[in-house]
Amino acid sequence: MRFIVIRHAESEWSREGIIQGQLDSPVTPHGHRQIAALMAALKEIAFTHFFSSPSGRAMTTAQALAAHCQCEISNDARLYEQHFGCLQGQPYHQAMRNHSETFSRIFAGEPTAAAPEGESAMDVAQRMMAFFQGFPSAQRGTFGVVTHGHALQALIWQLKGSDWMEDISKYGHPSCGYSVIDVSHGRLQLQRWGVATHLRSLHLAPI
Numbered sequence: 001m002r003f004i005v006i007r008h009a010e011s012e013w014s015r016e017g018i019i020q021g022q023l024d025s026p027v028t029p030h031g032h033r034q035i036a037a038l039m040a041a042l043k044e045i046a047f048t049h050f051f052s053s054p055s056g057r058a059m060t061t062a063q064a065l066a067a068h069c070q071c072e073i074s075n076d077a078r079l080y081e082q083h084f085g086c087l088q089g090q091p092y093h094q095a096m097r098n099h100s101e102t103f104s105r106i107f108a109g110e111p112t113a114a115a116p117e118g119e120s121a122m123d124v125a126q127r128m129m130a131f132f133q134g135f136p137s138a139q140r141g142t143f144g145v146v147t148h149g150h151a152l153q154a155l156i157w158q159l160k161g162s163d164w165m166e167d168i169s170k171y172g173h174p175s176c177g178y179s180v181i182d183v184s185h186g187r188l189q190l191q192r193w194g195v196a197t198h199l200r201s202l203h204l205a206p207i
Helices: 012-016 029-041 056-070 093-097 098-105 122-131 149-158 197-202
Strands: 001-009 048-053 071-074 140-147 180-183 186-193
Touching: 001 149, 012 093, 029 056, 029 197, 048 149, 056 071, 056 140, 093 098, 122 149, 122 186, 140 149, 149 186
Parallel strands: 001 140, 048 071, 048 140
Antiparallel strands: 001 180, 180 186
């Protein structure tokens, strides 16, 4: 069994520098170009099924990929983005000014840092792992999983050993970047992470 774990395409709030978390905004035109580039990169893979965060920006990405690959799609709340509590909906500069200590700890990549009424990356890693570990060991196929930037970096951090002293932000993925996880003998094995070579050509064209 193999998982291709994808960060959703660029959204309007992401482009505008607004903290989304579990709030939402539409995919941008550039985001749709990212999806097309990702489709081309994954064209040789025979997907069995797609799973997605219920967020609109993730579902837009997953629906396009699933339609292109002619397979079904399901959503799962365990794939949601990290909940940033009181920071959600604020521009980054405003959140940094109003909640400087909390903002700095979270975006400096502290795994245990959480905003009031929010969750930490460690919390996110636990629910992400619960999703992947919920598949029967005898399951076969390649599954597409569309999630979010902080959720994906929390997952990679967990798979890389979950060092509490590590800067989790170093595992960040660009929009429509992806990682590859194999399952062998019931264990998740990270094969590749942060794959984004398919997006290079987009930086050469006007956005």
